[in-house]
Amino acid sequence: MAPEGAPALVLAVPGAPGAASRGLAEEVVSIARSELPGLDARIGYLDGDDTDYPTLSSVLTGAAEERTARYEQARAAGAEVKEPDGPVAVVVPLLAGPDSALLRQVRQAVMDSRVAAELTDVLGPHPLLAEALHVRLSEAGLARADRARLFTVATAADGIILASVGGEEAVQAAGITGMLLAARLAVPVMAAALDEEGAITSVAEQLRSSGSQQLALAPYLIGPEIDSALLAAAAEEAGCATAEALGAYPAIGKLALAKYTTALGIAPPQQQGTPVR
Secondary structure, three states, rough: OOOOOOOOOEEEEOOOOOOOHHHHHHHHHHHHHHHHHOOOEEEEEOOOOOOOEEHHHHHHHHHHHHHHHHHHHHOOOOOOOOOOOOOEEEEEEEEOOHHHHHHHHHHHHHHHHHOOOOOOOOOOHHHHHHHHHHHHHHOOOOOOOOOOOOOOOOOOOEEEEEEEEEHHHHHHHHHHHHHHHHHOOOOOOOEEEEEOHHHHHHHHHHHOOOOEEEEEEEOOOOOOOHHHHHHHHHHHHHEEEEOOOOOOOOOHHHHHHHHHHHHHOOOOOOOOOOOOO
């Protein structure tokens, strides 16, 4: 159960807002709430319009105003309450890996709100993200669901390209999760930047030159942070099949909550991976 009066968890959603990104974000916060009942979880969009898609700054301002109003109401009712202190919210970027441009936007929105808010790191690298990538590949028929089972998938890839955005730092972070994924699949995995021209094709050529012939592109992305057309174009240019982005896989909600509980120093609920079936 979330501690009484605990700060809000505010999910910072990048990219152009729309019905798809809202549905994804709502599912992620729903997972977090199910893991920690009583959690005050909200969604703020980096490129919101404050009509259908509230901006991160306005969500933080609203959370601060609500906390002040609760304090004033309790005091007016004669309750002995301590004036609230500490952060109003913990902001968790909905990003699998580091992206300096998007993180600058998040920091600027927090500053613009003039609200005491704690900003966490991005969700990865993490073993749960390797699990999520494995599941997305198996859903697309590009990887065996379980190494222990004695069957093969005819379309299974023998080389995986992890597609990230955010430059070299993001590629390095994706590479860490990629090593975990390689251990799960027993095939080579290399990371490459979607936002660097020719990077996906170059990595595809490296994998082919080392013996991999049936390649797959695994987006090391939640989804909203990139135009899906860019992903499709890169896959076509490199001659790769493509898995879906990580999306609202349960691990995403669990990792967002873990960032929140770690920032506050409270005990997280026990987390378990989801079996790959």
